[in-house]
Amino acid sequence: MNAPSPDSKDKPAAVEAAGLECGYDGVAVLKNISFAVRPGEVFFIIGGSGCGKSTLLRNLIGIQTPMAGAVTFSGRSFTQATVEARRDLLKTFGVLYQSGALWTSLTLRQNVALPLEEYTALSKREIEELATLKLAQVGLGGFEDYYPSEISGGMKKRAGLARALALDPAILFLDEPSAGLDPITSRKLDDLVLQIRDLFGTTLVVVSHELASIFAIADRVILLDRAEKGIVAEGPPRELAERSRDPRVIEFLHRGDRPGAAALP
Amino acid sequence: MAASTETGSAQASARAEGETLVVSLAGTWRITAPRPSWTEVLAQRSPRRVRLAVDAAGSWDSSLVLFLFEARQWCRATGAQADIEGLPEKLRTLLAQMAASHETSLPRDRSENFFQVVGLATLDAGLKLRAIFRFVGECVIALVQLVKKPHKFRWADCLDEMQQCGAMALPIVSLISFLVGVTLAYTGALVLRQYGGDIYVADLIGLAMVREMGAMMTGVVLAGRTGAAFAATIGNMKANEEIDALETLGIPAVNFLVLPRLLALGVMMPLLALYANALGILGGMAVAKSVLEISPTAYWVEMLTIVSLGDVTVGAIKAVAFGLIVGLSGCLCGLQAERSAAGVGRAATSAVVTAILFIIVADALFAVAFNVIGL
Numbered sequence: 284m285n286a287p288s289p290d291s292k293d294k295p296a297a298v299e300a301a302g303l304e305c306g307y308d309g310v311a312v313l314k315n316i317s318f319a320v321r322p323g324e325v326f327f328i329i330g331g332s333g334c335g336k337s338t339l340l341r342n343l344i345g346i347q348t349p350m351a352g353a354v355t356f357s358g359r360s361f362t363q364a365t366v367e368a369r370r371d372l373l374k375t376f377g378v379l380y381q382s383g384a385l386w387t388s389l390t391l392r393q394n395v396a397l398p399l400e401e402y403t404a405l406s407k408r409e410i411e412e413l414a415t416l417k418l419a420q421v422g423l424g425g426f427e428d429y430y431p432s433e434i435s436g437g438m439k440k441r442a443g444l445a446r447a448l449a450l451d452p453a454i455l456f457l458d459e460p461s462a463g464l465d466p467i468t469s470r471k472l473d474d475l476v477l478q479i480r481d482l483f484g485t486t487l488v489v490v491s492h493e494l495a496s497i498f499a500i501a502d503r504v505i506l507l508d509r510a511e512k513g514i515v516a517e518g519p520p521r522e523l524a525e526r527s528r529d530p531r532v533i534e535f536l537h538r539g540d541r542p543g544a545a546a547l548p
Numbered sequence: 549m550a551a552s553t554e555t556g557s558a559q560a561s562a563r564a565e566g567e568t569l570v571v572s573l574a575g576t577w578r579i580t581a582p583r584p585s586w587t588e589v590l591a592q593r594s595p596r597r598v599r600l601a602v603d604a605a606g607s608w609d610s611s612l613v614l615f616l617f618e619a620r621q622w623c624r625a626t627g628a629q630a631d632i633e634g635l636p637e638k639l640r641t642l643l644a645q646m647a648a649s650h651e652t653s654l655p656r657d658r659s660e661n662f663f664q665v666v667g668l669a670t671l672d673a674g675l676k677l678r679a680i681f682r683f684v685g686e687c688v689i690a691l692v693q694l695v696k697k698p699h700k701f702r703w704a705d706c707l708d709e710m711q712q713c714g715a716m717a718l719p720i721v722s723l724i725s726f727l728v729g730v731t732l733a734y735t736g737a738l739v740l741r742q743y744g745g746d747i748y749v750a751d752l753i754g755l756a757m758v759r760e761m762g763a764m765m766t767g768v769v770l771a772g773r774t775g776a777a778f779a780a781t782i783g784n785m786k787a788n789e790e791i792d793a794l795e796t797l798g799i800p801a802v803n804f805l806v807l808p809r810l811l812a813l814g815v816m817m818p819l820l821a822l823y824a825n826a827l828g829i830l831g832g833m834a835v836a837k838s839v840l841e842i843s844p845t846a847y848w849v850e851m852l853t854i855v856s857l858g859d860v861t862v863g864a865i866k867a868v869a870f871g872l873i874v875g876l877s878g879c880l881c882g883l884q885a886e887r888s889a890a891g892v893g894r895a896a897t898s899a900v901v902t903a904i905l906f907i908i909v910a911d912a913l914f915a916v917a918f919n920v921i922g923l
Contacts, residue, residue, distance in 0.1 A: 374580050387890045402580045409614055412650060413579075416610070416642075419649030428656035432888055451579050451609035482638055483609070 295358035297322045297454050297486035298343065303352035305335065305342045311350060312338050314512045318505050322357075322453075325480055325487045325500050327520070330507035331535065336490045337381075339507070340458055343488070344378055345369070356454065374402050376454040377447030381462055383439035385431040391418055391442045392427040398449040417445040421475060437468040441475070448479065454486045455479065461493040469493065473500050494536065498524075506532060558611065560584040562591070568631075569595035571619070574603035577612040586618040598623055601634040613642045620647070683880050686802045687810060694807060706808035713774040713809075714816035718823070724769055725824035728761050729753055729831025737840055746840045747850050753832030754851035758859045762825035764911060766817065767870030771903035775878035778809055779899035782882025783892035791883070801883060810875040817871025818864040825863060862923055866914055870907050877902040 296319035303316040312335040320326040328336050341347040343354055345361060354361045361372050385394050395414035399405060405413065415427055421441040431439055440460060447455055457476070461469040473496050479485050491497060497504060497520050504523065506516040508531050516523055516532045524536040559575040569590075577583055600616060602608070616635070620643065623630035632640055660668075694701050736752040782805055785791055791801050829851065836842040878899040885895035 387888050399579070404582055405579075405614070412617065412646070413610055413614060415649045416613075416646045419645060419652070424649055424652050428658070432886070451611075482641070 294322050296320055297357055298488055299355045300343065301353050303342060304350040305338050306350055311512060316513060318517065320486055320488055322486050323480065323484050325502045327497050327501040327504040328490045328507065329492055329497055329504050331492065331509065334507040334509040336507055337458060340456060340490045344456055374450055375452055376456060377450065377452040379443045379447045379457045379460060381459045383443035385439055385442055387431050390428050390430055391423060394442060395446045395449050402450055417448050421445045437464050440472065451483060452485065454488065457487065457489045459491055460489065461491060461496050469496065476500055506535060558583040560589045562589050567596040568599055569593060570599045572601050572603065573612060574606045576606060577608035579609050579611045583611045583615060586615060586622060595628055597629040597631060599631040599634065602636060602639060613646055616643050617646045679884065680880065687806060690802045690807045693803065702804065702808050706812050709809050709812035710816050713770060713813055714820060717770060717773060717820060720773065721766055721769055721820050721824050722827050724765050725762065725827035726831040728765055729757060729828035730835050732756055733832040733835035747842055747846065749832065749836055749840060750847040750850040751854040754829060754855040755859065757825045757828035758855050758863045762828060763821040763863050763867040763870055766820045766824045766867060767874060767907045768904055771874045771900050771907065774813065775874040775899045775903045776896040778875065778878030779882040779895040780892055782879055783885030783895040786883065786885055787887045787892060806879040809879055810872060813871040813875040814868055818867040821863055821867035858923055862918055866911065869910055873906045873910060874903045877906065
């Protein structure tokens with residue numbers, strides 16, 4: 284996939300949420316959520332635990348139906364799509380779930396191959412070659428025939444990423460990619476995310492509350508707040524951290540700055 | 549000589565320049581859309597050199613990488629020179645990655661020889677047998693602790709389990725037992741009618757239900773219903789590290805999880821078996837009345853001539869044993885489950901199979917034992 288030019292602002296938004304209302308059993312957790320993710324952007328949905336980050340993601344990727352509002356991918360409506368159009372749109376994005384969500388009865392190669400078998404007319408050999416390439420791209424070369432139970436948590440995430448990349452999606456959704464990982468593995472995963480963006484021009488929508496990742500790779504963020512049930516800030520993370528006077532933004536983005544922390548051994 | 553292949557919106561055209569085949573690739577290459585194959589583009593030519601070029605205006609994904617890789621593999625196999633200098637840098641990087649992954653990917657050998665398989669299976673069987681004895685031993689120790697310190701026992705959990713495996717199982721036990729009684733009555737009537745002994749159908753059903761079928765059918769139903777539930781619940785708890793949390797608090801899982809369930813089944817099983825006996829007899833009585841025209845009173849009186857309290861005791865003893873078998877196999881399979889969704893599923897299946905197998909084995913042993921002691 285050709286990487287998009289940085290001046291892709293004139294193109295339709297890769298992901299757009301308009302007046303989205305999400306919740307459970309008729310009770311809204313998030314209200315009036317509107318934002319647009321530009322093609323090739325690394326976009327973070329951030330916020331404290333229980334603020335509705337994962338709920339928003341579930342609504343964006345169609346696992347949950349929004350109570351109101353619309354989601355569009357590259358100008359095409361996802362929420363109002365017909366069954367055929369929806370199936371078509373599903374091919375345009377990949378999702379990395381929090382736990383990797385690998386199918387335990389399949390090897391890593393088979394996990395990556397499954398979307399290719401479902402959506403392409405490639406031969407078995409080609410699918411295997413491509414699955415091997417995807418696994419190599421996430422640093423899992425040589426582990427193709429391992430089962431998910433035989434690899435570590437970080438490797439599972441990377442294998443999940445390889446599977447999400449199988450169909451070369453234009454958009455990649457990542458749900459808490461760094462959760463449960465050590466700082467080194469987490470940083471490697473961040474580097475990988477940037478590599479994917481640079482090499483494939485993929486748009487990345489990341490749900491996270493890991494400050495290190497947010498400052499390292501996010502182009503832009505939206506901050507969700509539980510009490511507000513919506514977006515309380517939007518912009519590049521450093522800019523928000525430096526300029527915002529909103530106590531919720533300051534509390535979230537500066538929570539590492541505990542007085543006297545530097546004096547500790 | 550020039551040739552062009554277009555599939556969907558992916559285009560590949562080739563023209564010969566002396567001994568060089570210049571392949572131009574254009575259009576939109578998408579992995580989910582059809583694309584030209586290298587063989588089609590080659591069209592049975594055998595160039596000494598292949599120059600690959602991509603139109604900068606087109607867009608591509610792994611589909612084009614696969615095509616280029618196929619071309620390079622062909623060049624390598626035939627000794628032709630592949631010129632990829634005209635390709636964008638990103639594409640060359642991906643092609644290099646693909647070549648590297650192709651070289652380093654070796655299928656993992658999971659094959660085992662016959663002796664290895666037999667050896668491992670034998671070792672596994674030995675370990676499983678040891679685990680069963682150990683588990684039963686732990687349960688006995690936990691039971692002794694319960695007798696010594698009854699206030700430490702989780703009575704609330706036990707009562708909850710009693711409700712789950714006892715009261716909640718009544719509808720299915722009722723249906724199965726009644727139908728077993730009906731089936732036995734019809735089968736018995738087929739033979740007994742020939743000799744004019746219709747009335748003895750009451751003896752047949754009474755004895756069969758009280759000594760065998762009541763306890764056996766309840767055991768089988770509970771193996772599928774309760775045993776599987778025990779295995780799934782405990783297996784899931786293991787996957788969620790809840791069992792580890794208990795162990796690190798110094799609370800044995802057997803005391804906390806297993807004993808309340810075992811006790812609940814041990815108490816409820818004979819009660820359910822008695823209930824099943826009654827329903828089975830009722831089913832037989834219904835058939836006797838409607839098909840054989842035997843009055844319920846005659847049926848009842850005839851049945852009492854053969855069914856004694858000893859037979860009811862035999863059924864109750866079996867029921868307690870079957871209940872313990874169901875509980876033990878369910879809890880043991882749950883505790884031995886692998887820490888995954890598939891592992892929990894396998895544990896539930898294994899619990900049901902193990903329980904039914906041991907119920908039948910135990911029933912056979914009971915038959916021999918009761919025969920020897922004259923019960």
